[in-house]
Amino acid sequence: MSYRIKYRTTNPVRSAVTWALGVGLLAALSACSSVSDLAKERVAQSETSVEQARQTVGKSEHGAVELQQARDKLNAAKSALASGYEKEAERAAAQAHLYAELAVAKAQSADARKAANEVLASVETLRQETERGTPAQR
Numbered sequence: 001m002s003y004r005i006k007y008r009t010t011n012p013v014r015s016a017v018t019w020a021l022g023v024g025l026l027a028a029l030s031a032c033s034s035v036s037d038l039a040k041e042r043v044a045q046s047e048t049s050v051e052q053a054r055q056t057v058g059k060s061e062h063g064a065v066e067l068q069q070a071r072d073k074l075n076a077a078k079s080a081l082a083s084g085y086e087k088e089a090e091r092a093a094a095q096a097h098l099y100a101e102l103a104v105a106k107a108q109s110a111d112a113r114k115a116a117n118e119v120l121a122s123v124e125t126l127r128q129e130t131e132r133g134t135p136a137q138r
Contacts, residue, residue: 036086045097047074050070053070053104056107060111062107067099070097070100073099076088077092
């Protein structure tokens with residue numbers, strides 16, 4: 001009978017210790033899984049960058065690869081954010097932002113190159129016309 005009494009007295013202590021450890025573990029896990037507002041903001045900023053890049057690049061083939069890479073990194077950032085991996089989310093968000101900027105730069109560079117080629121073609125046409133007009137003036 002003394003065994004039974006001894007068992008009953010240790011059981012509430014064991015339950016209290018188990019409960020306290022469980023609560024502590026749960027608190028630690030919830031602290032780890034919460035993501036800072038800064039990480040959420042960085043992912044949101046990257047999403048804005050990718051959307052602006054999409055509008056800038058449009059249907060152009062220049063920058064399309066980089067835009068897709070930016071979308072992939074943004075999706076990875078969102079996934080990491082949802083899983084509570086703050087550093088991975090921030091890293092992927094930063095990469096998405098950089099790929100979006102690169103896509104915009106490539107698209108704008110291609111547009112500028114096209115405009116420069118058109119100006120050069122116009123200059124060449126004008127040069128040829130002035131050369132044709134020169135003998136007639138003599």
